Amino acid sequence: MEMKLVLRFCDRRPGEGVADITQLNPKQIRNLIRKGKWDKPTAGLAMGNAQANLVILPEKYAFDFLLFCQRNPKPCPLLEVLEPGKFKTELMASNADIRTDIPRYSIYRRGKLEATVKEIKNLWEKDFVTFLLGCSFSFEEALLRAKVPVRHLEENKNVPMYITSIPCKPAGVFHGPMVVSMRPLPPDKIVPAVKITSRYASVHGAPVHIGDPLEIGIKNIKRPDFGDPVTTKRGEVTVFWACGVTPQAVAMKAKPDFCITHTPGHMFISDLLNEELALF
Amino acid sequence: MEMKLVLRFCDRRPGEGVADITQLNPKQIRNLIRKGKWDKPTAGLAMGNAQANLVILPEKYAFDFLLFCQRNPKPCPLLEVLEPGKFKTELMASNADIRTDIPRYSIYRRGKLEATVKEIKNLWEKDFVTFLLGCSFSFEEALLRAKVPVRHLEENKNVPMYITSIPCKPAGVFHGPMVVSMRPLPPDKIVPAVKITSRYASVHGAPVHIGDPLEIGIKNIKRPDFGDPVTTKRGEVTVFWACGVTPQAVAMKAKPDFCITHTPGHMFISDLLNEELALF
Numbered sequence: 001m002e003m004k005l006v007l008r009f010c011d012r013r014p015g016e017g018v019a020d021i022t023q024l025n026p027k028q029i030r031n032l033i034r035k036g037k038w039d040k041p042t043a044g045l046a047m048g049n050a051q052a053n054l055v056i057l058p059e060k061y062a063f064d065f066l067l068f069c070q071r072n073p074k075p076c077p078l079l080e081v082l083e084p085g086k087f088k089t090e091l092m093a094s095n096a097d098i099r100t101d102i103p104r105y106s107i108y109r110r111g112k113l114e115a116t117v118k119e120i121k122n123l124w125e126k127d128f129v130t131f132l133l134g135c136s137f138s139f140e141e142a143l144l145r146a147k148v149p150v151r152h153l154e155e156n157k158n159v160p161m162y163i164t165s166i167p168c169k170p171a172g173v174f175h176g177p178m179v180v181s182m183r184p185l186p187p188d189k190i191v192p193a194v195k196i197t198s199r200y201a202s203v204h205g206a207p208v209h210i211g212d213p214l215e216i217g218i219k220n221i222k223r224p225d226f227g228d229p230v231t232t233k234r235g236e237v238t239v240f241w242a243c244g245v246t247p248q249a250v251a252m253k254a255k256p257d258f259c260i261t262h263t264p265g266h267m268f269i270s271d272l273l274n275e276e277l278a279l280f
Numbered sequence: 281m282e283m284k285l286v287l288r289f290c291d292r293r294p295g296e297g298v299a300d301i302t303q304l305n306p307k308q309i310r311n312l313i314r315k316g317k318w319d320k321p322t323a324g325l326a327m328g329n330a331q332a333n334l335v336i337l338p339e340k341y342a343f344d345f346l347l348f349c350q351r352n353p354k355p356c357p358l359l360e361v362l363e364p365g366k367f368k369t370e371l372m373a374s375n376a377d378i379r380t381d382i383p384r385y386s387i388y389r390r391g392k393l394e395a396t397v398k399e400i401k402n403l404w405e406k407d408f409v410t411f412l413l414g415c416s417f418s419f420e421e422a423l424l425r426a427k428v429p430v431r432h433l434e435e436n437k438n439v440p441m442y443i444t445s446i447p448c449k450p451a452g453v454f455h456g457p458m459v460v461s462m463r464p465l466p467p468d469k470i471v472p473a474v475k476i477t478s479r480y481a482s483v484h485g486a487p488v489h490i491g492d493p494l495e496i497g498i499k500n501i502k503r504p505d506f507g508d509p510v511t512t513k514r515g516e517v518t519v520f521w522a523c524g525v526t527p528q529a530v531a532m533k534a535k536p537d538f539c540i541t542h543t544p545g546h547m548f549i550s551d552l553l554n555e556e557l558a559l560f
Contacts, residue, residue: 279478
């Protein structure tokens, strides 16, 4: 069950069922979600606005997890951290309630998925610390604008993701390998892709590896650990970026007593523009 | 007393007394310091290597302070954070002991300077959390290489620093205004200076303000709050960078029961090259 959910972590298939939701602004969408009227994936919504991954942990794990993110900024790009008990975002959106404004939440006890729910008001504790982390949706939009192909979007698939042999820097109880996403590129698009994604340091940034998958411990590029395999055309090079599955996988591996995440694909939609996340 | 120390926070006057210390590598210098043979400022030592500011706080303040740094990366660029009780660096140097390898430490109780000492082994507690933060020495070297003038170095002064009206984003008990350093530049050097320092995001990064000091609440450019006034020549523009005095000032303002910092100017000399801190 966990695995299947992770598979859809970066699911991009646009939501259906609310005819004009793609025309709504972030605040309007969060309102719909808050009222329980939208509990589907958020890909394709509020295009141009940053979406974020969610991890909520009891305070006793918070320093270690914050430190893990600080030490591993590429897979764990922190966009906002709320103090213990706070559930209103301050930087990413005005007046957003983290307990209700995400379409679906996954509840984990000791690393095991217990349920998915539409709100967490009744589960909320005063010592909960909320972490919002960047997502590669933001830089993919920039790649497309520059005519750099994004294969899984072309093929209407989920991005292929792989567990690598690159260790994250451990912090307290949190440790584990880096998970990466892969986008195959023709050689003349590699430099533009590096330059563009370098600007998005707060949403995974530049690639972590270009070329032979074996170099980072990936034995079979056709069999991603999560997501879907995509076509690598003749002459194309496999390019790998740190992936936001990493912090969730690491959090689960530590088997915290309790942990809440967004249900994969069901992200927090922020008021921040992707362009505001770009460096320089 | 506190003020005077802060004045010398970025003191660059090269140390004297050990004839050839400027020729030693970081490990050799740390060894001298560990043996108590060097307790002077570190400016001018191990040129090309990054030096770091030190803040040590009991664990109960650690999450708030880490969060403060996460929210204010320009004034508080974290280079390494050690888990509670750890005193060996892992990222910035191999086999460096944070309790002995800094020339001089300042001991604060409830925000008041109590003493400066040459080592802190006898003061060490199992719940101490160590924060090492970047320093503008790193980007000044890059500016000089690109023939961008650094006035306070030309005039053999300490960089002028100012308390601004720019609020830092508060976190828990930590809050306060951003402190900035100022370097006047001829107009044709502004763009190169922005580009160069932008690469050094882990050591304060791009300027926070260019032009009229009043815009950021600085009323008299000739009277810096810390450091020395420098000459602004006709036609030059005042350019302001976030300054590493900020986290120390903020830590003191919160009046923690206990806090240890490096004594201003007496920095941690790391094995990292400044160039390794540059982005891209």
